[in-house]
Amino acid sequence: MKKIALIIVALVMTVTANAQFEQGKAYIEASLTSLDISSQAKKFHFGLNARAGYLFMDNVMAVGEVGYNHLQDSNDVFSVGAGARYYIIQNGLYLGAMLKFHHNAEKENDFMPNIHLGYAFFLSRTITIEPELYFDFSTKRFENSRYGLGVGFGIYL
Numbered sequence: 001m002k003k004i005a006l007i008i009v010a011l012v013m014t015v016t017a018n019a020q021f022e023q024g025k026a027y028i029e030a031s032l033t034s035l036d037i038s039s040q041a042k043k044f045h046f047g048l049n050a051r052a053g054y055l056f057m058d059n060v061m062a063v064g065e066v067g068y069n070h071l072q073d074s075n076d077v078f079s080v081g082a083g084a085r086y087y088i089i090q091n092g093l094y095l096g097a098m099l100k101f102h103h104n105a106e107k108e109n110d111f112m113p114n115i116h117l118g119y120a121f122f123l124s125r126t127i128t129i130e131p132e133l134y135f136d137f138s139t140k141r142f143e144n145s146r147y148g149l150g151v152g153f154g155i156y157l
Contacts, residue, residue, distance in 0.1 A: 031152030
């Protein structure tokens with residue numbers, strides 16, 4: 001009896017996740033990045049990002065992002081970016097790519113291609129917690145590149 005109940009729960013969760021990645025759905029997210037986990041974690045580092053997206057076809061989302069990163073040993077960085085996210089399997093595993101523009105107080109601008117791999121854990125039909133590994137590659141100086149872990153809270157509308 002317990003096995004049957006577990007199978008039914010697993011099927012319901014799969015159907016719920018599947019319904020969220022269909023064409024026409026919108027998405028918003030707020031996330032925290034780094035928190036001393038990134039490659040630049042020599043001193044305190046904190047990032048806050050906001051994303052919005054739209055699934056223009058099943059499993060493929062166009063995404064826009066704005067962000068702020070506070071680095072204790074350097075200038076704060078503001079960023080804006082655009083990219084796409086592809087849901088690899090219907091249970092929430094995704095792979096994304098973005099191009100971000102970074103700007104700091106010293107007027108140092110940098111374009112940073114980004115790749116990220118994450119998972120959307122559904123808490124309800126619309127609300128998710130999304131842990132994500134990311135890598136930002138600096139086009140100016142490799143030492144400005146960074147990788148780390150971010151955790152976001154998303155809503156699929």
